Amino acid sequence: MENNMKDIVSRGWPSAANNLTIRPGDVYCQRPDVQQPDELFKKAKTWLEVIQDAPRDELQDVVTKDIQESMIRAIFGSNQIERAGLNQTITNHLCRRILNGEDVGAISEGDPDSQSALLDLYHLDPTLRKLPGKDVLRSRNEVVQHCKAFEFLLKAFVLEHEHLTESLIQETHRILAEGVPITDCEGPEVLPEEYGGVYRTVVVGAGTTNFTVPKFVPAKMKKMCEDLKDELEATEKNKAIDPFSTAAKYSLEFVQIHPFMDGNGRMCRMILNAILCRYAGVIVPIGEQGAEREEYMQIKRDSSAKMEGHGEYATFVLVRATRRIREMKKKLSGKKTKA
Numbered sequence: 557m558e559n560n561m562k563d564i565v566s567r568g569w570p571s572a573a574n575n576l577t578i579r580p581g582d583v584y585c586q587r588p589d590v591q592q593p594d595e596l597f598k599k600a601k602t603w604l605e606v607i608q609d610a611p612r613d614e615l616q617d618v619v620t621k622d623i624q625e626s627m628i629r630a631i632f633g634s635n636q637i638e639r640a641g642l643n644q645t646i647t648n649h650l651c652r653r654i655l656n657g658e659d660v661g662a663i664s665e666g667d668p669d670s671q672s673a674l675l676d677l678y679h680l681d682p683t684l685r686k687l688p689g690k691d692v693l694r695s696r697n698e699v700v701q702h703c704k705a706f707e708f709l710l711k712a713f714v715l716e717h718e719h720l721t722e723s724l725i726q727e728t729h730r731i732l733a734e735g736v737p738i739t740d741c742e743g744p745e746v747l748p749e750e751y752g753g754v755y756r757t758v759v760v761g762a763g764t765t766n767f768t769v770p771k772f773v774p775a776k777m778k779k780m781c782e783d784l785k786d787e788l789e790a791t792e793k794n795k796a797i798d799p800f801s802t803a804a805k806y807s808l809e810f811v812q813i814h815p816f817m818d819g820n821g822r823m824c825r826m827i828l829n830a831i832l833c834r835y836a837g838v839i840v841p842i843g844e845q846g847a848e849r850e851e852y853m854q855i856k857r858d859s860s861a862k863m864e865g866h867g868e869y870a871t872f873v874l875v876r877a878t879r880r881i882r883e884m885k886k887k888l889s890g891k892k893t894k895a
Contacts (some may be wrong), residue, residue, distance in 0.1 A: 581798040590875050600878045603885045618888045624655055626839035631702050633843030634825045642697045646680050651703045662697040662735025665690045697735035705732035708827050714834045719785050722777050726753035729816055729823055738818050751817040761812055767814035776813045786791055799835035800877050803828045804870040808859060814865040840879040
């Protein structure tokens with residue numbers, strides 16, 4: 557992953573937006589607890605330009621490290637939202653091994669490496685000894701596969717500039733699901749190979765929200781991917797994009813379709829961050845803190861209930877993306893000061 561990120565930076569950071577103007581859309585909702593969206597957007601745009609003008613060797617080092625750190629934080633936060641994965645220490649440990657190129661895969665109870673894997677996890681978090689080994693390994697797999705799926709999606713969409721096709725989404729989800737059977741539903745366990753990358757054929761809902769009826773899922777996914785492709789091609793033709801609104805729009809549309817039996821929330825946040833990384837050069841962690849998780853989930857619930865578009869979510873994303881851009885700029889400024 558480190559080499560992939562260096563490739564992205566060396567090709568021009570952010571790679572896909574090198575010749576695009578960052579221009580705000582008109583969807584943002586004003587909120588009393590945050591700065592005016594137009595002021596936030598102006599700051600984000602200015603800071604991105606400052607970063608992009610930095611010497612390439614300094615930029616490469618700072619951006620590579622920042623994206624990796626943000627990616628790990630995003631994985632931890634996303635898992636926390638879904639009550640999946642393990643603590644932050646173990647998430648950091650496993651993800652860094654994967655991003656450094658180590659061959660880390662899913663492990664199930666009874667595998668030759670299962671006991672040594674459990675001992676490693678117990679060393680990092682002794683409280684896990686109280687839980688069944690099968691559950692601990694499943695939680696480990698949720699971290700490992702999340703990281704591998706995220707890395708796969710970033711490489712394809714950000715580095716290789718592939719379109720976000722149905723097949724790319726399905727393969728990303730298949731990787732995410734590997735080693736993670738569905739066990740929290742009524743009825744028998746659903747194995748990863750039965751639902752990973754496979755559009756659901758059962759009705760699913762959350763609270764009072766019912767997602768797309770199964771028979772319409774393939775058509776909805778086809779249209780979403782085609783719409784995104786058309787919109788991104790139009791932005792490149794017009795030389796302008798609002799990466800924050802675009803990322804919010806399509807990640808929200810994905811989760812409202814809810815195409816898979818499980819893992820839709822984590823997939824929607826990976827899609828959000830893949831678009832942000834490609835067009836704004838940042839990854840936005842969501843869900844690390846309890847208050848943020850509740851705010852995020854409330855926005856999602858309101859969007860489904862009111863059907864008023866993605867304006868509130870776009871503002872939520874803009875606020876956090878602006879913070880990430882500011883932090884990256886500060887790190888770059890600190891590097892210059894030390895030099």
